[in-house]
Amino acid sequence: MSEKRLISELDSNKLRENALTSIRLGAEDFERSRRAPADGGDPARALSAVRNLFAGVLLLFKYKIATCVDNPADAAALIFMPPEVWPHGDGEGGIEWLPVGKFKSTTIDVGTIQKRFQAFGIEVDWKVIAKLQECRNHLEHLHPATTLGEVADFVAELFPVLRDFIQTQLGEVPAQILAHTWQIMLLHHNFFVDTTQQCKDAWTGVGVPEGMIPWLDESRCEACSSSLLSPAQLSIDANYLVDRDEGKFEYTCVACGHTGLIAPLMIDALNEAHDYDPRDGEEPSVEVCMQCDRATYVIYEQICLWCAAQLDYTECAICEERLRQDDQDNGGLCSYHAHTYEKAMRD
Known part of the structure; x- marks a missing residue:
C-alpha cells in the first residue's frame, strides 16, 4: 500500500466509530461473561471483553490525535507508524538523521501514542493505562474461567480513565456517545467501588x-x-x-x-512484588523472618511486616554498612569486620 493511499484512506470519523463499536462490544462481552450459563452467559467472553475494551480506548486515543490537525495528510503522518530514522554521513565528516523507508500500513502502538500525547499536551493517566495493558497481556495466557474477577477489576479501573478522557479531551458527555454501554460500565464501577470499600472496612x-x-x-x-x-x-x-x-x-x-x-x-x-532474578545479579529483598518464621522480612527496611520484628543492630559500627538478620550475633559488626576482629583477637 502506497504512502499516498494510506494518507487518502485515513478517516478520523471512522476511527471514532470503530472506537465506540469496540467499547460497546467489550461491554456486551463483559456483561455476558458474568451471566450464568442458564441465562446465556459465557465465561469465554471475558477475554474478548478485555481485548475489545482496550482496543476501543486506544482507537479513541488515535482519534483524538488525528483531530489535533486539520490536514488529513498530517493526521495520517501522526497515526500510521513512521519510518525509522537512521544516521547518515553528511559528506563533511558529520552526520544527519534521515527517515529510511515509508510509513507502515499499521497504526501507532501504545508507546508512540504516549509520545504523541506528550507532543500535543494531551493528558491521560498513563500509569493506569500501563497497568491495564499488563492486565490484558496477562489475561491472554489464562483460562477465562479463572480470570472473571480480574476482568471485573479491569473494567472498573478503565471506567474513570474513559470517563475523564471523553469529558476533558473530547469535550463530550460519556452517557451520550456510549449510550447503553455507559450504563453497563457505570453500574459495574459503582458496585465495584462500593464493594471494595465494604471489604476494606470488614477487615x-x-x-x-x-x-x-x-x-x-x-x-x-x-x-x-x-x-x-x-x-x-x-x-x-x-x-x-x-x-x-x-x-x-x-x-x-x-x-x-x-x-x-x-x-x-x-x-x-x-x-x-519483590520477585527477583539471580541470573541478572539481583538479590532477594524479602526473606524469612528469624522471629516469626514467615517470608515477610523486608531486608532494605530491616523489619518484618508480619510480626514487626526489628534488628538490634542496624548498621556496622565500623563501616556503617547496613546489617542483615544473620549479622545480629556479631555484636554490631558486619560479617567482614566481625571476622577481622576475631582474627585479630586470636593473633
Missing part, C-alpha cells in the same frame, strides 16, 4: 498485621482472581484473628463465593 479489627495491610489490598481470589475479598463469616464467628490463627482464618470472595486462607495470599502478594 478492620480482625488482626491483620499493620505492615501487611497493603498486601491484603493486593491479594486476589485463588479461583477467579478478584480483589473483592472479605473475611469469612465463619472465621469471625469463631473469634479467629489473622495474626494469631493464620492457618484457620479464611476469606470469602464476593465475586465467586470461593473461600480460602487469607494469610498465604498476603504473603504471596508481598513476595511476588
